Amino acid sequence: MTKTVAHIEKVLEVANSTSAAALSRLAASWRRSAERHGLDPGEHRGPRRLEGTHLCERLGAFEKLMTVAAPRLDNLYSLVGQSGCAVLLTDDDGVVLDQRISAADTAVFEAWGLCVGADWSERHEGTNGIGTCLAEQRRVIIHRDEHFYARNTAMSCIDAPIYGAEGQIMAALDVSSARADQTEAFNRLIGAQVAQTARAIEEANFRAAFEKARIVVAESDDAEAATLLAVDDHDLIIGATREARRVFGFDPLGALAPRPANDVLGRADGPTGFEKAERAAVIRALTRAGGNVSEAARQLGIGRATLYRRMKRLGLDQT
Known part of the structure; x- marks a missing residue:
């Protein structure tokens, strides 16, 4: 049995178990992906992408957030970029708005659909760092075979939510890695920095929203x-x-x-x-x-x- 087949069978077995979903957040997300969103863990298609006018409208709606976030994305990338990681900012639907990726890694991340305009919501991509962070409104680390889709199990995703000035969830900050030797311990270290950066973006956005106060x-x-x-x-x-x-x-x-x-x-x-x-x-x-x-x-x-x-x-x- 190949690793891909084994992963698909494991996901479906867990997703069909109500007891597993009650005991594990990961299992609950796999169950949502299969039952609520009707996804198949063996699906080969790539992520849905917004392009043209639809993408321009989305970017325009989040222009202020992207402006205050940009220098903080740069700082985060300066810490993790050399280790084969990409830094991504999404909107509240999981659509990638901005990214920091090295030239050497661009082709790999593009092939995986980690690029501007890609929709990484849980309803389209199943359990993944961005989508599950937004669905559960909490920090998450989805490491390799914790992803729902078998085609996503080569990556590790570390995410934190960003809340808007009126208390609403408005974005997710993601660090994704293409390294085969990425460890869970290293993910936790990155996770702390991602959470700190998300908080800095949230604070900067709030100050910009109340610049006269x-x-x-x-x-x-x-x-x-x-x-x-x-x-x-x-x-x-x-x-x-x-x-x-x-x-x-x-x-x-x-x-x-x-x-x-x-x-x-x-x-x-x-x-x-x-x-x-x-x-x-x-x-x-x-x-x-x-x-x-x-x-x-x-x-x-x-x-x-x-x-x-x-x-x-x-x-x-x-x-």
Whole structure:
């Protein structure tokens, strides 16, 4: 029995087992691929690809995300590119928007369908790093024969989700490897860097969405999540990342209804994580400005009178 046939039989056996799906996330994904999406693990066709006008429209819709993500994709590629890895950014449907691949590896990844315009959603490609990351909205590593399709078992895929400014999942960050000697231990090391880069993209996208607001980093028990609040000149919270919404009990999705920061965070029990972060930001600005309130206000992007009010509220005097 060939490895391909053995893989196909194993996937179908597991996919048909309800008990296996209940015990394993991988088995559950294989079952979704076979039952919900009607896929055959022995299928030979390549990934579906968007081209022409359809691809241009997709790229245009995600132009802002691609702009803020580009330098972070470059940084990630500088760390993993020499080891035979490709870096890909997809939209929330699993369509590849941008990529970083060495010239020497381009032909291999193109043959596998890891290229701009390719649709790697779970509904079309079965269990894979990009599609399963988006379907389950979590970090995943799909290593070689964990893929649903037998034709994808030569690759390893390491992915992390990226959430938008309104809490919605909007993209996946993927590192895929063509190396036959890629180990699971190495995948885990790459996975940590992928998660860190995804968080950096999420933070940069949130800051761009609220470029006129003050961005405050709040405390969270999840060190891998971006926990940011956008506060306007009236001290109203007007935006929050997905993790910040969870921490403060806001609606998980959609535009945030403005609310006074003090009403949400309170002061009865002493400074909150938000207030400590705000106080630190004001102190840093005053220190950089040598105590000059007008200069500190300019650095913070607020008016001098507004800064005086905040200093008073935070218990800071001019000295």
